[in-house]
Amino acid sequence: MQQIVVDLSISPDEWIKLYQGAARDVHARARDGRSVRFPARILSPFFLCDGIHGSFKIQFDEQGKFAGIERL
DSSP states (O other), X not given: OEEEEEEEEEOHHHXXXXXXXXXXXXXXXXXXXXXXXXXXXXXXXXXXXXXXXXXXXXXXXXXXXXXEEEEO
């Protein structure tokens, strides 16, 4: 299984736009420098009143499909 680590800071206003479907994907830069795109919905469990902030490890399979996420 492959993985990437991203550091995110998404404000509540930005999250509402993502949640309402204005955008479906989050674009970020992984710690290793890769540009990554993943579905915003995988971040839902981590939303707090101040948005989503922190470092996350995203796991995906050999075909590039989402397999799991955890907050670091």
